[in-house]
Amino acid sequence: MHEPALVRPTKRALNEMDVPPPTLDIPLSELEHPLVVRAQSLPMLASDNAAERIRSLTDRVWFKVKTGSWRGAVGDVRAGVDEHTRALLDADDAWWWLAAAGPRQNDSPQRDFYARLDVEAHASGPNSCSSDFLLPARWDLRRLEAELALALSTAIPPVVRRAAAMSMRHGEVHGFTAGPTDVRVRIRMLDDGQVYLAIGSTGVTDPKLFALLLSAFDGLTADDWLPEPGPNLNLDPAPGEILWSTMLSPVAQKSLLDELDAGLRADG
Numbered sequence: 001m002h003e004p005a006l007v008r009p010t011k012r013a014l015n016e017m018d019v020p021p022p023t024l025d026i027p028l029s030e031l032e033h034p035l036v037v038r039a040q041s042l043p044m045l046a047s048d049n050a051a052e053r054i055r056s057l058t059d060r061v062w063f064k065v066k067t068g069s070w071r072g073a074v075g076d077v078r079a080g081v082d083e084h085t086r087a088l089l090d091a092d093d094a095w096w097w098l099a100a101a102g103p104r105q106n107d108s109p110q111r112d113f114y115a116r117l118d119v120e121a122h123a124s125g126p127n128s129c130s131s132d133f134l135l136p137a138r139w140d141l142r143r144l145e146a147e148l149a150l151a152l153s154t155a156i157p158p159v160v161r162r163a164a165a166m167s168m169r170h171g172e173v174h175g176f177t178a179g180p181t182d183v184r185v186r187i188r189m190l191d192d193g194q195v196y197l198a199i200g201s202t203g204v205t206d207p208k209l210f211a212l213l214l215s216a217f218d219g220l221t222a223d224d225w226l227p228e229p230g231p232n233l234n235l236d237p238a239p240g241e242i243l244w245s246t247m248l249s250p251v252a253q254k255s256l257l258d259e260l261d262a263g264l265r266a267d268g
Contacts, residue, residue, distance in 0.1 A: 005043035007074055009036055009098040011139045016101040017070075021143065024150045028143065038067040039098045042074040056118040058129045064114065065098065071113040072101040073134060080135050088141055091179055092148055099134035152178070152209065157216035158259075160185060164197055164217070165260035168253065181205050183213065184241075187248070188233060195253055196232050200243035210242060219252055 006029035014021060019033055029040070042063055045051040051063040054073060060080055065072040078086065078095045089095055105111040121129050136144075156178060163174040163185040175184040181203045189195045199213050214225050228235040228243040237243040248256075 003093075004040070005076075005093065005096050007036070007039040007042060007096040007098050008094055008140070008144070009033075009039075009101070010134075010136055011143075012134075012137070013072065013098045013101040024143075024146050027147055034067045035065065035070040035072050035101050036098060038070075039065045039072060039074050039096075043076070043096050046076070054114060054117065056114065056129075057121050057131045057134075059121075060131050060134075062099070062131060062134065066104075069104045070101060071104050073099045073114075073117060075099060075134070077135055080132070085136070085141060088144060089136075092144060094144055097134075097136055097140075099136075149208070153212060156209070156212050160199065160213050160216045161256055161259060165256040168195075168256060169260065178209060181209060190233075195248045196245050197248050198228060198233055198235060198243060198245040200228075200237060200241045202238060202241045205242055214244060217248075217252060218255060219249065220246055 006027070008028045009017070009019075009031065011021070013035075014028075017033055017035060019031060022028070022031065029036070031037075042051055042065055046063060054062040054064055057073075060075060060077075062073045062075040065074045075097065076095045077097055077099075078089065081089065100117060102113040102116070104113065117131075117134075120133060121131050124130065159176055159178075160183065163176060163183070164187055166172075166174040167185050168187040173184050173186045175182060177183070181201050184200045184202075186198050186200075187195060188198070197217070201210060201213070211222070214220070214222060224246045225244045226232055226246070228237060228245050230245070232245040232247065235243060235245065
């Protein structure tokens, strides 16, 4: 079963709601403003054909979101963005956006929220409609990139260390998936007693992700790693695999196993 799609407010919507951007550890979709909270229901409503469309915006599909005195415009933007933006949004499944917000004020056409969107969309003439102004702008994309980078830098190190400890304990390759990248971790003891750690990745590998993988181990620097096949293990990478290895000191080995045991105890 798929996780429900999340709806992120744009910077325009934040300004219109008078909500300052939170720190990067708080995803914009988790803001507690009532309109943002209500907007989270729109993807499901749209899939059930139960969402109310903004009929005056004819170039793309936008839906109305209403709660109390607040009104907003929500849409799936995947059909309206370029290839680079599509790749970024796909990385976090960030297709749905609360693009604009405002008070109800339906006492006159000039003040009604949806009437004002209509005017903005038809600024070039009554027969020309463009809702490009509602699409995520540069600030929105940079904010999403920053959120993803922070989440990755927090989540990846303990996961790759745990995989290394499991490989050390069981003598098997252990792996995990990070977005479009499959990561495999293996630890091997050679005949001379030296223990080596190898990390490989297949799929779409972001250089920043691989740097994060290699920097996740205490006491190791980038200069300690060598590509395979090489002098460490002479492993043959799988087709399309990026594979690097390094020697693990006894202190590093003990640290990994202690961390694994502590995690297992915490899991009950």
